[in-house]
Amino acid sequence: MASIEMSHIVKQYGDGFPAVNDVSLDIADGEFMILVGPSGCGKSTLLRMIVGLEDITSGDMVIGGDRVNDKAPRDRNLSMVFQNYALYPHLSVFENIAFPLRLAKVPDGEVKKRVEEAAGVLELKEHLERKPANLSGGQRQRVAMGRAIVRSADAFLFDEPLSNLDAKLRGQMRTEIARLQRRLGITTVYVTHDQTEAMTLGDRVCVLRKGVIQQVASPRELYEQPVNLFVAGFIGSPPMNFLPASVEGTSLSTPFGTVELGAERAEKVKGHDLLLVGIRPEYFEDASLVDEAKKPHGTTFSARVDVTEWLGDAQYAYIPYEAPAEIAEQLKALSRELDSDQLRTQAVVSIDSTSRIREGREAEFWLDTRKVHVFDPKTGENLT
Numbered sequence: 001m002a003s004i005e006m007s008h009i010v011k012q013y014g015d016g017f018p019a020v021n022d023v024s025l026d027i028a029d030g031e032f033m034i035l036v037g038p039s040g041c042g043k044s045t046l047l048r049m050i051v052g053l054e055d056i057t058s059g060d061m062v063i064g065g066d067r068v069n070d071k072a073p074r075d076r077n078l079s080m081v082f083q084n085y086a087l088y089p090h091l092s093v094f095e096n097i098a099f100p101l102r103l104a105k106v107p108d109g110e111v112k113k114r115v116e117e118a119a120g121v122l123e124l125k126e127h128l129e130r131k132p133a134n135l136s137g138g139q140r141q142r143v144a145m146g147r148a149i150v151r152s153a154d155a156f157l158f159d160e161p162l163s164n165l166d167a168k169l170r171g172q173m174r175t176e177i178a179r180l181q182r183r184l185g186i187t188t189v190y191v192t193h194d195q196t197e198a199m200t201l202g203d204r205v206c207v208l209r210k211g212v213i214q215q216v217a218s219p220r221e222l223y224e225q226p227v228n229l230f231v232a233g234f235i236g237s238p239p240m241n242f243l244p245a246s247v248e249g250t251s252l253s254t255p256f257g258t259v260e261l262g263a264e265r266a267e268k269v270k271g272h273d274l275l276l277v278g279i280r281p282e283y284f285e286d287a288s289l290v291d292e293a294k295k296p297h298g299t300t301f302s303a304r305v306d307v308t309e310w311l312g313d314a315q316y317a318y319i320p321y322e323a324p325a326e327i328a329e330q331l332k333a334l335s336r337e338l339d340s341d342q343l344r345t346q347a348v349v350s351i352d353s354t355s356r357i358r359e360g361r362e363a364e365f366w367l368d369t370r371k372v373h374v375f376d377p378k379t380g381e382n383l384t
């Protein structure tokens with residue numbers, strides 16, 4: 001087992017801006033770290049630099065205390081599980097798992113012992129004589145992991161291992177990978193663009209954008225305290241609503257009424273006139289279902305419900321709002337950080353499935369203003 005320490009890692013392909021730009025990240029021994037971000041953010045390149053499949057332009061890569069920048073992949077003792085599993089179709093499950101041991105000329109008896117051990121952990125014992133073609137997608141995935149386990153590698157590296165599977169199997173495999181990683185306690189780095197995988201699998205999540213780390217935190221912290229607009233908008237489904245707000249003393253004037261900030265938060269927004277408030281869909285509730293005792297901690301407003309979506313355990317309602325045109329224009333001009341489609345003219349709210357709200361009708365909603373985030377539209381920074 002080993003820790004992975006990256007210090008000021010840069011990857012430059014050609015002349016453009018770097019694919020990985022000054023990344024410093026320490027992954028503890030036994031930790032499950034997720035690298036997540038949109039397509040092209042540099043997550044695969046970073047993973048490939050850890051494993052040694054890509055040269056490092058500058059910076060230090062230290063694994064288990066050794067600087068490995070100039071070490072070949074085979075000398076790094078890491079196991080990589082690829083998207084397509086890279087199984088040998090003509091070999092049995094046993095021989096697929098045994099493959100790295102055969103390469104290392106491990107004696108037959110030892111091979112048998114280690115393959116059977118791995119197959120036990122992965123519940124593949126009954127399938128050892130089968131060929132990969134006769135396995136389900138999930139079983140194939142486990143064979144690929146078995147091959148990684150038998151080597152007793154220092155760390156597992158996964159590059160989008162579930163992206164070829166259907167949604168149900170993906171869910172099952174996600175649980176299986178999480179369980180296996182906890183059981184083995186092996187340092188794991190896992191690349192995905194899927195925020196559900198990122199939020200459910202890792203001890204910590206590293207969010208990348210254009211080669212630059214945005215935030216490294218536990219899934220919960222990322223969700224509750226995103227450092228900027230990008231992270232706030234990337235994590236969460238349906239996504240956080242961003243609304244224009246103007247500062248008036250210690251409160252904010254928003255399309256859904258006044259958000260009282262209190263002295264501490266008001267101090268943090270001092271000097272700004274125009275801001276963006278970030279409201280997760282579940283910060284709203286159907287006002288008729290809110291305890292009276294709780295109501296003073298938020299604001300109640302009335303809005304017309306455009307569309308509802310009933311999901312069984314919750315329902316989403318889309319409520320249009322009007323932001324003064326000049327404010328919307330000013331924000332667009334100011335905010336390079338906000339994609340134009342993020343400043344929508346409707347908010348999505350997630351409320352209790354028992355709510356009686358109806359499409360096309362007015363309804364009263366309650367917003368928990370204690371939870372609202374406030375962003376600087378210019379820098380994207382979360383001010384609260």
Ligand code: ATP
Nearest residue numbers: 013014019037038039040041042043044045046193
């Ligand atoms: P995806 O989810 O689409 O795989 P990613 O976040 O893994 O994306 P990378 O594959 O690491 O992103 O790519 C990061 C950037 O580096 C992209 O702009 C990509 O075009 C560029 N890039 C990757 N490999 C090469 C290469 N061999 N030569 C030149 N540019 C490359």
